[in-house]
Amino acid sequence: xxxxxxxxxxxxxxxxxxxxxxxxxxxxLIEDFTGHRCKNCPKxxxxxxxxxxxxxxxxxxxxxxxxxxxxxNTNTDYPADFTTPxxxxxxxxxxxNFLPVGMVNRENWTASGNGHWSAYTNWPTLSSxxxxxxxxxxxxxxxxxNSGNLxxxxxxxxxxxxxxxxxxxxxxxxxxxxxxxxxxxxTRDSNYVHMNVLRDYVTDTWGESFGxxxxxxxxxxSGNYTIAWNSDWVQSNAxxxxxxxxxxxxxxxxxxEIPVN
Amino acid sequence: xxxxxxxxxxxLLLPGAAIAQDSYGGQLHGNFQLDGQWYLRDEGIxxxxxxxxxxxxxxxxxxxxxxxxxxxxxxxxYENYQNVMLGFxxxxxxxxxxxxxxxxxQDNLDVTVGSFYEQFxxxxxxxxxxxxxxxxxNAMDGVRVKANLAKxxxxxxxxxxxxxxxxxxxxxxxxxxxxxxxxxxxxxLDSLGLRWTIGASYMSKYQRANDPFLVLPxxxxxxxxxxxxxxxxxxxxxxxAYKANDPSADNGYIYKDGNGFIANLSYSKNGLGVIAGMKxxxxxxxxxxxxxxxxxxxxxxxxxxxxxxxxxxxxxYQYATQINGEEGIQLEANYRFKRKSKLGGKxxxxxxxxxxxxxxxxxxxxxxxxxxxxxxxxxxxxxxERGTIPYFHDLNFKISKxxxxxxxxxxxxxxLHYNRSVLEDGLGDExxxxxxxxxxxxxxDVIVLETxxxxxxxxxxxNEFQLLSTQDDRGSMAMALIEYSIAPHWFFSVQDIYNYGxxxxxxxxxxxxxxxxxxxxxxxxxxxxxxxxxxIFCVGGVCRVVPxxxxxxxxxxxxx
Numbered sequence: 001x002x003x004x005x006x007x008x009x010x011x012x013x014x015x016x017x018x019x020x021x022x023x024x025x026x027x028x029l030i031e032d033f034t035g036h037r038c039k040n041c042p043k044x045x046x047x048x049x050x051x052x053x054x055x056x057x058x059x060x061x062x063x064x065x066x067x068x069x070x071x072x073n074t075n076t077d078y079p080a081d082f083t084t085p086x087x088x089x090x091x092x093x094x095x096x097n098f099l100p101v102g103m104v105n106r107e108n109w110t111a112s113g114n115g116h117w118s119a120y121t122n123w124p125t126l127s128s129x130x131x132x133x134x135x136x137x138x139x140x141x142x143x144x145x146n147s148g149n150l151x152x153x154x155x156x157x158x159x160x161x162x163x164x165x166x167x168x169x170x171x172x173x174x175x176x177x178x179x180x181x182x183x184x185x186x187t188r189d190s191n192y193v194h195m196n197v198l199r200d201y202v203t204d205t206w207g208e209s210f211g212x213x214x215x216x217x218x219x220x221x222s223g224n225y226t227i228a229w230n231s232d233w234v235q236s237n238a239x240x241x242x243x244x245x246x247x248x249x250x251x252x253x254x255x256x257e258i259p260v261n
Numbered sequence: 262x263x264x265x266x267x268x269x270x271x272x273l274l275l276p277g278a279a280i281a282q283d284s285y286g287g288q289l290h291g292n293f294q295l296d297g298q299w300y301l302r303d304e305g306i307x308x309x310x311x312x313x314x315x316x317x318x319x320x321x322x323x324x325x326x327x328x329x330x331x332x333x334x335x336x337x338x339y340e341n342y343q344n345v346m347l348g349f350x351x352x353x354x355x356x357x358x359x360x361x362x363x364x365x366x367q368d369n370l371d372v373t374v375g376s377f378y379e380q381f382x383x384x385x386x387x388x389x390x391x392x393x394x395x396x397x398x399n400a401m402d403g404v405r406v407k408a409n410l411a412k413x414x415x416x417x418x419x420x421x422x423x424x425x426x427x428x429x430x431x432x433x434x435x436x437x438x439x440x441x442x443x444x445x446x447x448x449x450l451d452s453l454g455l456r457w458t459i460g461a462s463y464m465s466k467y468q469r470a471n472d473p474f475l476v477l478p479x480x481x482x483x484x485x486x487x488x489x490x491x492x493x494x495x496x497x498x499x500x501x502a503y504k505a506n507d508p509s510a511d512n513g514y515i516y517k518d519g520n521g522f523i524a525n526l527s528y529s530k531n532g533l534g535v536i537a538g539m540k541x542x543x544x545x546x547x548x549x550x551x552x553x554x555x556x557x558x559x560x561x562x563x564x565x566x567x568x569x570x571x572x573x574x575x576x577x578y579q580y581a582t583q584i585n586g587e588e589g590i591q592l593e594a595n596y597r598f599k600r601k602s603k604l605g606g607k608x609x610x611x612x613x614x615x616x617x618x619x620x621x622x623x624x625x626x627x628x629x630x631x632x633x634x635x636x637x638x639x640x641x642x643x644x645x646e647r648g649t650i651p652y653f654h655d656l657n658f659k660i661s662k663x664x665x666x667x668x669x670x671x672x673x674x675x676x677l678h679y680n681r682s683v684l685e686d687g688l689g690d691e692x693x694x695x696x697x698x699x700x701x702x703x704x705x706d707v708i709v710l711e712t713x714x715x716x717x718x719x720x721x722x723x724n725e726f727q728l729l730s731t732q733d734d735r736g737s738m739a740m741a742l743i744e745y746s747i748a749p750h751w752f753f754s755v756q757d758i759y760n761y762g763x764x765x766x767x768x769x770x771x772x773x774x775x776x777x778x779x780x781x782x783x784x785x786x787x788x789x790x791x792x793x794x795x796x797i798f799c800v801g802g803v804c805r806v807v808p809x810x811x812x813x814x815x816x817x818x819x820x821x
Binding site: 004005006007008009010011012013039050051054055068069070073092095096098111113114115118119121122124125127128129132184185186187 | 428482516
């Protein structure tokens with residue numbers, strides 16, 4: 001064609017996962033707004049699976065069942081209520097009313113814009129860019145259930161000078177939940193396996209203060225968080241997600257996922 | 262340029278522009294619109310409250326200001342959405358100046374900087390336009406240069422990015438269009454009664470790619486050639502477009518190239534008008550963001566080959582162009598019986614018939630396991646083979662007759678076939694071919710009688726009676742409308758749609774709506790109260806979903 005047209009004969013790239021580095025790198029939280037009566041939503045879930053296959057644990061998916069009632073409400077065919085007040089609050093604040101849609105590390109948020117929203121088809125590109133970006137703060141955490149309470153301990157290690165405050169948010173998600181889902185071909189899959197379903201926030205939905213500006217490499221930030229464990233959640237299928245973010249623009253600087261012991 | 266500079270200064274000081282009119286001879290024009298609706302909870306049309314907005318009241322509006330002075334013009338548009346009304350794209354959040362431009366003409370050049378709308382040919386390669394009723398606006402922001410290079414030779418060049426609500430699309434657009442009016446250049450054609458125009462266009466988008474799995478083309482080009490030939494009552498328009506590999510969310514990230522062809526032949530003479538059109542498009546979705554969806558950031562425009570109906574009931578089942586592939590034909594004939602003829606009567610009579618049909622294109626899908634070369638072509642299509650999935654057909658007859666000096670009527674009959682799986686659910690051809698028994702359709706017969714009475718001087722009564730008869734979807738509906746207008750100020754309207762055939766007894770609902778309009782000069786105020794049922798609103802084959810609502814709405818428009 002012309003200099004302004006790229007004709008691609010071999011579309012596929014090779015393996016993209018970097019297995020050489022042992023240092024913590026910037027991870028990616030994909031908040032996938034979904035619903036069990038949203039027929040295109042399984043495609044978004046598959047997109048996360050593909051990214052996890054490619055990048056391993058550096059991709060952390062979170063399925064937030066929130067949005068229009070015709071996609072998320074229960075009825076006799078779709079009896080499980082996966083919605084949460086926290087998910088609804090996040091959906092309302094960031095302002096969308098269609099599914100599936102998502103945010104990748106909550107990048108590019110503005111009060112009146114839509115730059116923070118992305119279609120699942122754009123998650124590979126956005127994840128790749130986030131993964132290549134610089135890590136500002138490293139995180140460590142542990143989680144265990146003791147006497148009916150989930151106790152989470154988290155530590156943060158600034159990797160560079162941070163001249164803004166930091167908030168930390170801790171949440172619980174659960175996978176391998178078998179429950180009906182409307183599929184892209186308009187059929188109902190009664191044995192659909194729901195992954196990464198947001199169950200609850202251990203902290204407030206908008207986090208808690210974790211560090212005050214300025215923070216420097218060598219500083220250690222820490223916090224402990226507790227919530228009553230809901231016995232309906234299957235502990236072996238559950239995980240805790242910890243992320244730190246800039247409270248002025250909600251940009252997530254680092255996120256990790258840890259098992260519940 | 263000094264004069265130009267002074268005009269520029271005048272525009273930048275817009276509040277003083279009107280005062281400056283005497284000095285520079287310029288004129289400031291504008292228009293303003295404000296719409297709002299107070300929503301009422303209505304469990305009949307929205308049992309779970311999923312469409313009932315938290316805000317209760319939603320309002321939005323805009324104002325345009327355009328200053329012109331000779332060959333110079335400039336303008337801006339302010340838009341506000343607090344918050345965007347139901348049914349419009351959610352992307353409209355907030356307020357701000359969304360359109361501003363400066364334009365001047367000099368030395369056979371027409372230069373625009375800032376925002377602009379433009380179109381190459383029919384739009385198959387590029388069309389930037391606004392359709393406010395849809396909430397559609399893909400205005401360019403950049404530079405446009407038009408040049409008249411020689412007699413009958415016109416060139417356009419555009420460079421910029423498209424509007425994406427209150428932001429810009431991630432893709433960059435670069436395009437040129439050339440058009441030659443052969444009859445202007447060679448008068449021998451003119452002397453033969455031929456008017457012939459040919460054109461060619463090229464558009465390239467650039468969007469950065471960083472996909473971990475796929476090598477995505479960052480530069481994607483499309484080009485087209487077209488011709489318009491006129492002789493006497495005959496007009497023949499043809500256009501062909503080609504687009505290089507453009508994996509996108511629309512086509513499922515396949516690397517197949519795209520193409521499109523449209524042709525229209527029309528004849529008009531002695532009261533007889535005939536139009537025959539055909540179109541075939543294959544993988545012609547072209548957006549300035551490969552991940553775009555719905556009506557966002559479309560670079561091109563694929564005109565529909567179906568008739569657009571304005572009557573309320575047939576408008577519930579409008580056709581939306583399928584950008585991933587469709588083929589269709591349209592035939593229309595109308596004849597005006599002359600005054601004082603046997604059928605024409607004292608005032609004449611217009612009779613028309615229109616048939617349009619659209620279906621899928623032939624697609625031979627390449628299963629992943631068979632894609633041994635891993636080229637991700639997706640499918641192969643033979644343009645000589647017909648697709649097997651009907652998307653839509655519309656056969657309609659109309660009679661329009663003025664009976665006497667105070668009474669006129671229009672009678673319309675339509676037979677519709679509407680593929681709901683495609684046009685409402687957005688299902689692709691592949692799952693429909695796999696499970697044809699699951700395809701949802703709607704077949705209906707529709708009759709519309711519209712009458713217009715002149716009651717007395719400046720007093721008019723218009724009625725509509727519509728009946729949509731179907732066993733499918735929401736079932737049959739009937740509608741009655743009465744409008745009474747007192748020119749030039751007042752207009753009253755009452756209507757009701759009764760969905761008497763709905764298979765769900767709880768949804769056999771009435772949808773009443775009452776409106777009053779007051780017009781004074783160029784200003785118009787409308788107040789309405791009633792229910793609106795869910796549906797699809799389309800303009801030119803581009804559609805958006807409208808949710809059900811109930812409430813009091815108003816609209817104020819004015820211009821100066």
